[in-house]
Amino acid sequence: MDKSKIPHVVVSRLPIYLRALEHAQQEGLTCISSQELSERLGVSAAQIRKDLSMFGEYGKQGRGYPVAALADALRRHLQVDKVWDVVLVGVGDLGHALARYKGFTHRGFRIAMAFDRDPEKIGTQAGDLIVEDIRTLARRVQEAGIKIGMIATPAAAAQEVANMLVFAGVKAILNYAPIHLTVPDDVRVEYLDPVIPLQRMTYYL
Amino acid sequence: MDKSKIPHVVVSRLPIYLRALEHAQQEGLTCISSQELSERLGVSAAQIRKDLSMFGEYGKQGRGYPVAALADALRRHLQVDKVWDVVLVGVGDLGHALARYKGFTHRGFRIAMAFDRDPEKIGTQAGDLIVEDIRTLARRVQEAGIKIGMIATPAAAAQEVANMLVFAGVKAILNYAPIHLTVPDDVRVEYLDPVIPLQRMTYYL
Structure with missing residues (x-):
């Protein structure tokens, strides 16, 4: 096909x-x-x-x-008859919820690494992972050959994080930050800003 | 128009x-x-x-x-030139992240109440709210005239919660649970299951 x-x-x-x-x-x-x-x-x-x-x-x-x-x-x-490793960036409340979410693995995904730039968060636990320093992201993601990223940072940091993910070889980004990302043509982005679907409904209320 | x-x-x-x-x-x-x-x-x-x-x-x-x-x-x-009150159901990791999320208010939404059925959670803090007993949901939501609900429960509870929200007068539901909801024609549902957009991207990887 x-x-x-x-x-x-x-x-x-x-x-x-x-x-x-x-x-x-x-x-x-x-x-x-x-x-x-x-x-x-x-x-x-x-x-x-x-x-x-x-x-x-x-x-x-x-x-x-x-x-x-x-x-x-x-x-x-x-292609979810295998389990894809995913890199998570941004370990605030939402990042923690994602790292602990049990619904990924049996549907084809596993958060394999989590990064943040906040020194207070680096080294702490998020789900089963230890939060790593974002400055090591490019090397770690490249070495592991990870192709999927999740951005759970504030909007102001999201584009820079997307650039880092793309540089590291990521080809698919799930973006929770409320901002449109600019990426090369061979990279896909899906968006999960909760306000967008809410506003789509209030139009009709 | x-x-x-x-x-x-x-x-x-x-x-x-x-x-x-x-x-x-x-x-x-x-x-x-x-x-x-x-x-x-x-x-x-x-x-x-x-x-x-x-x-x-x-x-x-x-x-x-x-x-x-x-x-x-x-x-x-x-219709987001006003702020809509929203009722949140399910205060696990994701529910907590939503209750604490700062990005709603200036874009038209405010989580005004949070409910759970777990006695260990009822009465505890979630963001600025106190988690309430789900058995009081219908009365509380009806009295407040709330029209928008967010479901952050496990999939197995989501349809029952949707029924309760509809009964209480809610007309728009943002569903984070990974399950399709059946609701009357005059109620809108939007879905935010993170696996769906991930699988949409792996098709192309």
Whole structure:
């Protein structure tokens, strides 16, 4: 399959399908119909069938999708059938919450290193990690070959941190800081500023 | 202006424009061109001009947008020219980080109450708040007329909490729990499961 042929909007729904399939699996379901997935996700059944048909023939007429096999296939396509090491930068309240969050590992991610520039934080514990000095970030991340970074610093520091991550070879950044990042074309950024979705809802209130 | 005539995809970009304008304002800029906004946001200048034209004639040929006036207008449209009270449910690591987060108030939101069901947490401090017993949520939220909720509980509790929030009159839910919520049509939900954007990026790595 040529990855570039799958529209990004379809790719962006795949993790949502995978999460729903993993929940279905936990509930003990072996098959699930596009209709039932639709009710669980608020995406139309036709859209689900169309999206998933791009990845092969998983659905059987009248029987629905085989939950485990389809989840395996999506994990392979999303490349989360392995566990990615992630570097966390910024160990304030949010950074601590991320370092201690138990929901990453079984979904393909592990925070492997945490950095801060505050001397009071360097050397302290964050989850199972010891916070490291940001001045050592480039070398440590390069040596470990880490490709994914999470930025949980204040907005004022985020662009500089992004530059450091890019320099160290990171190709995917999850940015919690409330600021747009400028990065080279071969680096992807996703944003998790909580105010943005809140403001998207107040428009309609 | 008829709100229902503005496509949701345009509405979803407005908070991003507002955030960029607020940063420009902090930098002391009084005018900003669609081209410069484009470079800051990775949205095309033509798209920005088209989106913003739906809300009135703010741009002047050759001079760009007046930063303060356009930010004011967007705040009015998004209804964040006031501060909304928000109820937080779930005061684990993430809930604590949210309760202590300083970035809400000047962008239209204030966590006004925090609830948990764990007796060890009820009565303790979270940011400036005292954690309250979830069994009192419906009455407290109804009395205060709060319309926005944040769910920071484990996935297994999130749907039940969403039901309680809806029952109490909440119309907008920001859900951090990694699970899709089923709510009535007049309630909006936005999701902030960090694994979803991470998996969207690993597809391309």
